[in-house]
Amino acid sequence: MKLTALLGGLTIFPAPQSVPRFPALGPTTSRSVRTNNMLINPPGHPPVPHLDEVTTSSFNISNVQAEVLIVDPTGFKKLMNMVIPTISTVDIMLDMSTQPSASLNMAFSQTGLHKLGIQDNLNDTVFSGGQFADAPNLAESTNTWVSQFKGTSIHGVYITASDSSNSLMQQNSALQTVLGTTIQVVYSIQGQARPGDQAGHEHFGFLDGISQPTIEGFGTPLPGQVTVPAGKLLLNREQDQMTRPSWTIDSSFVAFRQLKQLVPEFNTFANDHPASIPGMSQAQAAELTQARMMGRWKSGAPVDLAPLFDDPVLGADPTRNNNFNYTHPGFNSSSDQIHCPFSAHIRKNVPRTDLDPIDLAHHILRSGIPYGPEVTEVEQQSGQTMMERGLLFLAVQSNIASGFQFLQKAWMNNPEFVKHKSVLPGLDPVMGQNNGSARFTTGLDPMNPEGNTTLPMQFVVSRGGEYFFMPSLSALRHIISS
Ligand code: HEM
Ligand SMILES: *[C@@H]1O[C@H](CO)[C@@H](O)[C@H](O)[C@H]1NC(C)=O
Ligand SMILES: *[C@@H]1O[C@H](CO)[C@@H](O)[C@H](O)[C@H]1NC(C)=O
Ligand SMILES: *[C@@H]1O[C@H](CO)[C@@H](O)[C@H](O)[C@H]1NC(C)=O
Ligand SMILES: *[C@@H]1O[C@H](CO)[C@@H](O)[C@H](O)[C@H]1NC(C)=O
Ligand SMILES: *[C@@H]1O[C@H](CO)[C@@H](O)[C@H](O)[C@H]1NC(C)=O
Ligand SMILES: *[C@@H]1O[C@H](CO)[C@@H](O)[C@H](O)[C@H]1NC(C)=O
Numbered sequence: 001m002k003l004t005a006l007l008g009g010l011t012i013f014p015a016p017q018s019v020p021r022f023p024a025l026g027p028t029t030s031r032s033v034r035t036n037n038m039l040i041n042p043p044g045h046p047p048v049p050h051l052d053e054v055t056t057s058s059f060n061i062s063n064v065q066a067e068v069l070i071v072d073p074t075g076f077k078k079l080m081n082m083v084i085p086t087i088s089t090v091d092i093m094l095d096m097s098t099q100p101s102a103s104l105n106m107a108f109s110q111t112g113l114h115k116l117g118i119q120d121n122l123n124d125t126v127f128s129g130g131q132f133a134d135a136p137n138l139a140e141s142t143n144t145w146v147s148q149f150k151g152t153s154i155h156g157v158y159i160t161a162s163d164s165s166n167s168l169m170q171q172n173s174a175l176q177t178v179l180g181t182t183i184q185v186v187y188s189i190q191g192q193a194r195p196g197d198q199a200g201h202e203h204f205g206f207l208d209g210i211s212q213p214t215i216e217g218f219g220t221p222l223p224g225q226v227t228v229p230a231g232k233l234l235l236n237r238e239q240d241q242m243t244r245p246s247w248t249i250d251s252s253f254v255a256f257r258q259l260k261q262l263v264p265e266f267n268t269f270a271n272d273h274p275a276s277i278p279g280m281s282q283a284q285a286a287e288l289t290q291a292r293m294m295g296r297w298k299s300g301a302p303v304d305l306a307p308l309f310d311d312p313v314l315g316a317d318p319t320r321n322n323n324f325n326y327t328h329p330g331f332n333s334s335s336d337q338i339h340c341p342f343s344a345h346i347r348k349n350v351p352r353t354d355l356d357p358i359d360l361a362h363h364i365l366r367s368g369i370p371y372g373p374e375v376t377e378v379e380q381q382s383g384q385t386m387m388e389r390g391l392l393f394l395a396v397q398s399n400i401a402s403g404f405q406f407l408q409k410a411w412m413n414n415p416e417f418v419k420h421k422s423v424l425p426g427l428d429p430v431m432g433q434n435n436g437s438a439r440f441t442t443g444l445d446p447m448n449p450e451g452n453t454t455l456p457m458q459f460v461v462s463r464g465g466e467y468f469f470m471p472s473l474s475a476l477r478h479i480i481s482s
Contacts, residue, residue, distance in 0.1 A: 045209055064160050065256070066159075066185045073115050079179050084473075102164075106476070108479070109154050110127060110469075120245040122235075122469060144260075144461050145463060150464065193370065203389050204266055208368060228363050237249070253468070254394055256392070257462060260385075265384070276447045287310070293441075295344030300316070304324040337449035343442060349411065364395040368394060373387050424442065433462070436458075438455075439458070440453060
């Protein structure tokens, strides 16, 4: 398995000694000798350097995502020749002394590939149909979608990231200088790691980026980490089930979603539905409810191992915080929700021993970053979201119908999943969707695990997105030379 090739597909950024350089990048920014690491490594994340780290929400950054139209495909391809030699591998990203001042990723929609003259069928019908057409399968209305995502007009996306807003601005203007009027930005949104001790946490407050699949042949997995065949994440690798054009090797499909989070509303719900553990304060009981919805405490500690109270030491320990499987001696895992509800977000997405044999087909690599401001005092007190915030969600996989779409449709949205339990689990209370109709879930209260709760609203509202093809370096060369 090739580290270089794999991450070539995921992380594209100017190399320190790149020739030619982006015109707008001066020597100090394009060749940084860093004194600080661009990646954050909050307690609980696998240690840096770690393969998965580069694709998770681990940048100490601002990040800009720009959805673009390719106005002049011929000019675009020609100018991309200047960008391609600057593309480098993840080795550089993992070594602080060679990290660039800003990273760059690029991916194309089906419309964009057509525009660039690629007529080959990449054999992913969900990708080629686009996300707008897929909304009914995800059980969501597109009424809440950002208008630019409605339809199939977006051609591509570039993602720049840096820990310095100056470098980020420079990187963006450099890119725009190079590509000039061959592209037109139609939508852009800035992601932002949360401040202080919330770095690495999403807006509900939970540490994110803990559990990722690792790829067969890549070193030793951490305890509890699942190992999947390379072809589950990369095209044309072992156990990619589909036949693809050979030039797509080591590329991936990416599901991008802008997911708005209603944080004060999420908190109000928990306050109104505290777990009924004798002797627990209202605040502790409300926190337990939220932890059971997620399957983890805010620190990252899994409720399966810490069922009643948060355990920040466990949450911060990457050798223990992912090492659980929902089975416990003396408990029947068909009915045990004392530890973790069947419907919890992480259990719905990765059911571990709930499926026998353990599932290897439906894994994604997640790479999200929060966007929007911190919750204000006024919002917290009124219980109402007034300013948009949420997660810029990115899922990497080789097959969208088995990856992102499957998890949303067949597991999170499906009240019957996981089957053969003592109670119908209901929806994932965090991310399950039901076309805007009432959602129910079970297992929120460990004292009444069969209890059925109607959720008053969706705490996460989709603002839409698009499906993209993220080429490996060789695939990118193929595209621009076609
Ligand atoms: C705003 C929306 C979302 C929030 C706030 C959220 C939050 C979280 C958190 C806090 C974790 C636990 C940390 C970790 O294990 O890395 C997690 C895990 C996970 N989430 Fe989400 N998530 C969201 C949307 C999604 C979506 C749309 C999907 C897939 C379609 C997804 C799939 C997963 C998976 C696969 C895991 C790992 C579970 C495991 O391995 O145990 N999430 N999420
Ligand atoms: C992020 O970078 C800033 C500026 O270099 C630094 O002050 C801060 O400590 C970093 N945060 C983390 C979590 O590493
Ligand atoms: C949501 O609505 C679409 C279109 O009407 C339908 O095809 C789909 O089955 C619905 N999904 C759910 C979970 O009700
Ligand atoms: C897609 O892959 C499947 C499975 O290998 C194959 O049967 C089918 O012919 C392929 N379709 C295209 C358009 O390549
Ligand atoms: C689940 O985890 C426990 C504790 O680590 C272990 O003893 C058991 O073998 C695991 N079960 C499965 C099916 O992997
Ligand atoms: C576990 O519970 C299920 C359903 O609640 C039941 O059918 C099964 O017999 C139980 N298994 C054991 C070993 O008690
Ligand atoms: C929970 O309530 C919903 C809506 O009334 C219902 O469809 C579902 O079957 C109930 N589930 C359980 C486990 O009682």
